[in-house]
Amino acid sequence: MKKIGVFTSGGDAPGMNACIRAIVRAAVYHGVEVYGIHRGYKGMIKGEIYKMDSHTVSNIIQKGGTILRSARSKEFLTPEGRKQAYEQLQKHEIEGLVCIGGDGTFTGANIFFEEYGVPIVGAPGTIDNDLYGTDYTIGYDTAVNTALDAIDKIRDTADSHDRVFFIEVMGRDSGYIAIPCAIGGGAEIVMIPEAETSIENVVDALRTGWNRSKTSFIVIIAEGDEAGNASQVAAQVQEALPHMDARVTILGHVQRGGAPTAADRMLASQLGIACVEGLLEGQKCVMAGIINGDLVYTPFIETITKDKLINPHFVKMVNILSV
């Protein structure tokens, strides 16, 4: 393999640049030419493909976002779109691909490999962490720390005013971000898609605390919780407990940005190298991940279809710690 391409796709995540850097440098190290494909599958179709070298990725390890940019592509969902993408790769004589992204990225990669046989190795880049085949995804640790930093600030004001704060963190399908935010943020209650929490439970818990003369509370809600979003939950609780002063904060896109943490830079660097070395060693349609400290390649199809379950013990921890 003499030429490979690299791209990022889906929602951006801190550490994507650190991973791009590792991919480019590993390619250079192993004597392989490397091309950056801009805007994911969209740019692949359009031929936004540029030569990269060691210098191109200087001083980006600490940057949030992705220098290769990202986009969603409707065309790549069509056979015609994928054909154009393949032709662009052929035109540039690109023999293998490394992609950084999540579910959607790997679904596309899987079809593309099946149709055109271009070997692809992926790195898990998403703040959500809900991807089978790796203990942690690139960007997750940073997103959690960013959210936690915001929660620390909100607790200052909650304590000063005897308020109940309902803080919504990212996580459409999972509580991976919500859990460490709740435990690390000293929250009294956590609401995640994986565990049922009724409004009644929340109201009871707050009332019990209040009667024990506790006057400020933090409730962490994953955006995908079945009880509704933070505003909906807060409104219902406020109705049941009118003497409490309920406030809502939705952390939002802040969680996607920022300089990656040390753990994310390490993970991104390890997996970036592993993607290139995997490709050179013949891996074809897999995601590189770290499980229990070991490098593991998992077929894309498994990363897409299998679930990674959150440790149920963590929910119980919130109860013990808010005693």
Next chain:
Amino acid sequence: MKKIGVFTSGGDAPGMNACIRAIVRAAVYHGVEVYGIHRGYKGMIKGEIYKMDSHTVSNIIQKGGTILRSARSKEFLTPEGRKQAYEQLQKHEIEGLVCIGGDGTFTGANIFFEEYGVPIVGAPGTIDNDLYGTDYTIGYDTAVNTALDAIDKIRDTADSHDRVFFIEVMGRDSGYIAIPCAIGGGAEIVMIPEAETSIENVVDALRTGWNRSKTSFIVIIAEGDEAGNASQVAAQVQEALPHMDARVTILGHVQRGGAPTAADRMLASQLGIACVEGLLEGQKCVMAGIINGDLVYTPFIETITKDKLINPHFVKMVNILSV
């Protein structure tokens, strides 16, 4: 004067604790006993009054929020409430007061002094900065830096995805927070209550940028802008420019918390000392502030009724810098 009381009132602001510390230490330094009144006027009425000393304020200079807590008091708005407050002060032999807060706090202080003659000196503690009688209020610099830090993170993701972000910052009546966020955050557009910005202007500016092949934008909106809040503005812009990908982030209460910046700790320390020394020198119903580097005492009535205007040049700067 042998005994003084100190309290915080209204919305909390970073640096309030640094100011409390300075007040307590200055009192000790000048041989005056000092009492902490919890929860503002509410606690004054209820007699939540406790002796403080040098140790009580150890290791709080860096803490957000207020260790004396804050609250809004409806009772203090009534003559009966103020009578009870005065009786509590008499009971504790408190001869003078130092308060940290904003508009509402000083309005209450002004009435209280007029009715009972208890000398009060105030320190401006509010993140909004829209208080006549001081160049900066305690908490303002921290709030701006917190907001800016969030905007830096959002720009990472805006750049990666070619998006328009509408970011709402605090400021119900003024653009004091919005302006440095826009200039420091590299925003293309700023919308503040003090200057009229129509949706048409915003749409035009974005369209012009887009046509010059600029693909990501940041619009900073003070919560009190006359064009509506960030969600309303974004919805209208999205309708006019359907090809753009508009997103909204409301920074919210995060802006109130966090460790105060160096400037806020300095200001809080200076003004805390100035409040105590002013009280001891016979100041009676005034706010301590720093104007052009000099300590100035301004009657509460002026701080409440006069406007502090934002430098109009700053709005023009946003235009120059986003060229």
Next chain:
Amino acid sequence: MKKIGVFTSGGDAPGMNACIRAIVRAAVYHGVEVYGIHRGYKGMIKGEIYKMDSHTVSNIIQKGGTILRSARSKEFLTPEGRKQAYEQLQKHEIEGLVCIGGDGTFTGANIFFEEYGVPIVGAPGTIDNDLYGTDYTIGYDTAVNTALDAIDKIRDTADSHDRVFFIEVMGRDSGYIAIPCAIGGGAEIVMIPEAETSIENVVDALRTGWNRSKTSFIVIIAEGDEAGNASQVAAQVQEALPHMDARVTILGHVQRGGAPTAADRMLASQLGIACVEGLLEGQKCVMAGIINGDLVYTPFIETITKDKLINPHFVKMVNILSV
């Protein structure tokens, strides 16, 4: 077991307070009385032992340092000292102990258990991470992120001035802190006790880079590297490469402080609960740790005598990434 004691010992580490909080809350949750012993073994001997409850540990999860303080005790190294310590525990009817610390702490705990049979369970609290029986120690992740943040800042100035920076990070016996700092900080060279790096190698690497027109470099040195400390290494390199502008920064004690990261708060909370539950379930002279996501109790004697080896692959990564 009705009453237990908790103390911190040795160098402080971020997350110790989060761990103390978890220990106290877990004890309360399980209906056990809990006493805080101040200043480690020193305070145990002197009887600095105070009742704690759920409130005592409110709002400390985010604080650096240890509210129980720490100290080194020469007296506890003597049989007489340990006898006094035991008598103090008896006096307070303390039946079990939880300690947070490192090598020295566990050595003391081991002897104390052997002599007096007081069950002790320990949590690994040290920024160094070189402790057998757990993948990570409490404080390590925070220390690495603090160091990395400083390195990011230094790189700004290195790049602006074409300089070689020799940055010394903590790690008397190991490169656990140095390695992620080097990989995450984009360093060209890392020098750790576990791998031999001669001054000649460093000079060669810098000269090679320079000849490839690279003009700024970062060299990370663990304080315990066999080639000497950062100042010594820098002086020798400067002599060999007089045209380069070498600078030295010793990060020092900054690495010990600060709010713990999310990962450290999670780890501290998990292990704090595990210490209490282990003690209640009959564990006696062991350290609680997390290995590959699982809770593991390791006899103190093993944590003291066995080595935890750093992944040698990480050193190679530095070479690949600085290509």
Next chain:
Amino acid sequence: MKKIGVFTSGGDAPGMNACIRAIVRAAVYHGVEVYGIHRGYKGMIKGEIYKMDSHTVSNIIQKGGTILRSARSKEFLTPEGRKQAYEQLQKHEIEGLVCIGGDGTFTGANIFFEEYGVPIVGAPGTIDNDLYGTDYTIGYDTAVNTALDAIDKIRDTADSHDRVFFIEVMGRDSGYIAIPCAIGGGAEIVMIPEAETSIENVVDALRTGWNRSKTSFIVIIAEGDEAGNASQVAAQVQEALPHMDARVTILGHVQRGGAPTAADRMLASQLGIACVEGLLEGQKCVMAGIINGDLVYTPFIETITKDKLINPHFVKMVNILSV
């Protein structure tokens, strides 16, 4: 004036990039071509001069360091060097210059203008703040906040271990950085070049505190204090007070880097615009500064020769606050 050049010189400071951005955008806004001169006077002599436009300065406002790089030039101290520099400017048809730097930069600019009549306007870019003609220099606020953040971390460990920390901050000739670090960092003692502090005073103050059962202390030392550097002071104090556990931390180059604070971005943006507009309006050999909120142009010769005195009241504040 149709073409102007911009360069940075001397030690780098956070906010230099924000200032470069403002200079370039203001030039574009006013229809003037702008060239970046790399590595200060050194690059001017060598002709490292490149066209810049609005895009060149995208997304740099938050970056530490200087994208134009900086260097010290011995050649520019010679008439021959300055002649070459002038010829390069003529070759590129550059009619005016904007420089960002400190004392040394302005000394060079002053001579250059006198010899060749090239109009130059400067922006004060140095973390030291000891420059006549402006209340604050670009980079100062950031450096202070960076130092303060480190001091907050060190206090965590000081408190946990009953230690005396001697922390050296930048400031070869002044205490501008040391003073807010001491006040904001809750230090007991500050030692600056502008005020005499004998070792005896320090020893007395520590002993007095110790006898009042205070057990941890922070002493802030400006690097240029006449009593010696932090290591020398600590050694003498340790000898006089052998029962105390003295530690030294030298913050060093970390203080130069990092994302600029809001205040530094505002100042840099204001002054960058002012430099360009000043040049276009006929200013010739002056530094732009902000004094009491107003834009002021001060002849370089005054900025070099006049002193900016630190407010002596600030030193007294440290005493009051550490009571």
